[in-house]
Every structure is written in structure tokens, then in C-alpha cells.
Amino acid sequence: MTEIDKLLRDLAHPGAPLELLVLLGCLGLAWGLCWLTGRKQPPESVWFGRAVIDGLLFPLLALLFTYSARYLVAEYQRVVLLKVAVPVLVSLAGIRLLARVGAAAFPNSGVARLGERLFSWLAWIAAVLWIVGALPAVMAEMDSIQFAFGKSRVSLLSLLQGFLSSGIVLVLVLWISAVLERRILRQTVNDLSLRKVAANVTRAVLLLLGLLFALSAVGVDLTALSVLGGALGVGLGFGLQKLAANYISGFVILAERSLRIGDTIKVDTFEGEVIDIKTRYTLIRATNGRESIVPNEKLITERIENLSLADPRLLVTTEVTVGYESDVDAVQRILVNSALACSRVLHDPEPVARLAKLGADGLEFSLLFWINDPANGQLNVRSEINLAMLKALRAAGIDIPYPQRVVHLNRHSREGGNPGRPGSPPSRG
16 A cells, blocks of 8 residues: 555544644634734735735744644544644745745846745645655655765755755845845935945845855855855956946945935936946936946946936026017016926026027027926926917017028129129120
């Protein structure tokens, strides 16, 4: 008789209905406690998730109640179903922990979802082997498979245990860093850029400490990492110097706050708002919707115009030409009033209209005004003011002249003379 047949026969024992009722009661009690405590929790909570049973707390409570009920029921009858439920709930708790922490630390990462699926398969396979009683034999077989690394030999079981322990430690570290960022940094650090650099540094330090702790728990000699660290430093210095420069520049930008998220900057000929500052690059979005990915090293080593660093106000200029017979004072009042009628134009400093040039076609005026929201665009506010100026000038009867050219006709040319030179006598035939 196989192990599965034996398990199916044991599940059909007379006390199975009672075990089923006890298991359902444990699951219902866990669900009720989660529902009472998690109704007002945010959807990104690791404990509760988007739904009541979607977080980590439900399988943990169900595991606790089921494990306790297993020993209570064992005092009166044979226990089979509750024993089967324990490894299932253990696997579910591990999967929920990895899924919720991965979603909190890496919200839109495909690699995190792939790791979650891989761990889910391993967890359910381990649960099935545990249930059918084949897990000790599989572990013994894995322990017999040896790999040679120099003078030392490592079994496949040791490698798998080290991988799992390292993964658990790193997941817990990511969870702690996400909690620190959400609960502490968001409340204590108001500046978005400073909060981001603090979160990045905290996560990097915790990941490093967690990795060292996991390697030490597996049995890796950490003194051997000094040689690896030296080789890695040489590799970064020669082969990865550009990549390392971009990462270091990202931390420098976030630390010294020369560029902040929300600033309007101009890099070469591209102007836009800083949307995000990553550790390797900075994302800039123009007013027309185009986005530019700029390496952080470029923002450190080259000249960058930050239109919002000292003062978010921006000077905008528009021009108009009127006829020479126009009243200059009246034109200036119309231009200034047209600018003041726009809600985005600042009243302090107030708009000014200047006679910029005595042009060939008329009097050329320049209207100068200030706005404090350049991220919302300049062309739209300039268009609104131009329309207001056009209506006001037409209402006041002020002419906006077309380009004019004066053509002089030579008298001798009209009489059939030589058109090649003014004043030349008529040609004789």
C-alpha cells in the first residue's frame, strides 16, 4: 500500500467529521479576528493585504489555532485531518509573507512576481511531501548529493537550506525597511527627495546586514569575503566605473538636494519637471508629455539650469507690433491689463510693457510677466494673454499692421529706357 492510499484510508476514520468541524472553526475564528482588526488597514498592509484573507495574519492565526486544536483533539480521538492542515497552512503563510513583502517593497516588479511563483511551487511541493510522509526520505537523498568546492564538500540539502534561510532573512529585511519608510520616514521627513535618499540608504544597509547574517547562519566564513570585496572594488574601478559613477551621483544629488522632485530644470535643450530620481538616472517630463531619462553623472558633471532652485517664479515674454500712429501709453495699459486678467500671472512683481524697438512695420512692444507654476506650461498662458491683447487692441481701434514694403518705379523704365541703371539715357535703335 502506498503512502497516498494509507493517507486516504486514515482520512476516512470515524472521527474525521469532528476534525473537519474543528478545522472549519479554527479557520472561521482566524477570519473573524482578521476582519475585526483589519477593516481600516491600508491595502498595502503586509498583515491584512487587499482582502481579509489576503495578508499574512490569517494563515498565521489559522496555523496557531489548528496546531493547538490538534493536541486538544488528540486527547480524545485519532488526529489525521488536522495534521494535514498544518503543513498546508505553513506553506500558505510562507507564500503570503513573500507575496505581501514583495508587493510592498517592489510594487511593479516582474522579478518579484517570478520569485513569488517559484517559491509557491517549492512550498506546495514541500507541503505535499510532508503530508505523504516522503519529506524525510527526500531530505536524506538530497543530503547524500555532494558538491566539491575546493577542499570542502557541500550537500544539496545544505545549499537549499542556505538558500531558504537567506531568502527568509532578506524578505524580513525588506519588510522592516518598508515599514520604516511608511511609518517613520513619511511622518518625520517632509522633503520628498530627502525621504527617498533616507529610504534607499536604510534599505541598502539593512540588506547588507541581512545578507551577512544569512551567510553567517549558513556557515560561510565571512573573512573570505574580504578578498571578494577587494576584487569587486577593482572591478568597479575599471569595468563598472560609469555605472558606479551614476549610482554615486544619484546619492549625491539626493543628499545635497541640488535637484529635487518637482523642480523644473533644463538639460541641454530639454526642459521639464523632475518626476523621479533613481539611484542610476533621473526622469524628466516635459510639458508636452515627453519623458527623458538622464544619467545622474550628467547632472553632476555638466551645467544644468534649475528654474526652481532659488525661486520657482519664471519670467515669460510675449511681443506685439502696432502702428506708428498708435498711442504708446494706451498700448502699454492694454498690454498690462491683458496680463493681469490671466489668473496664472503674478501681481507681484507686476507685468510691464516696454517699447522694445522702432521696427520697419511698426512699434514693437514686449510684455514681460511672471508665473510661479512653470510645470503647468508656458505656451498656454502666453496664448491666453495674446488673445486678450488682440481683443483689447481691436476694441480700442489700435492697428496691428501687416508687413509693408515700398516699391519705387524708375521714370525711364516706364518710358522704355534702359532698366539696368537709374538715370541712363534711352537706348537708341
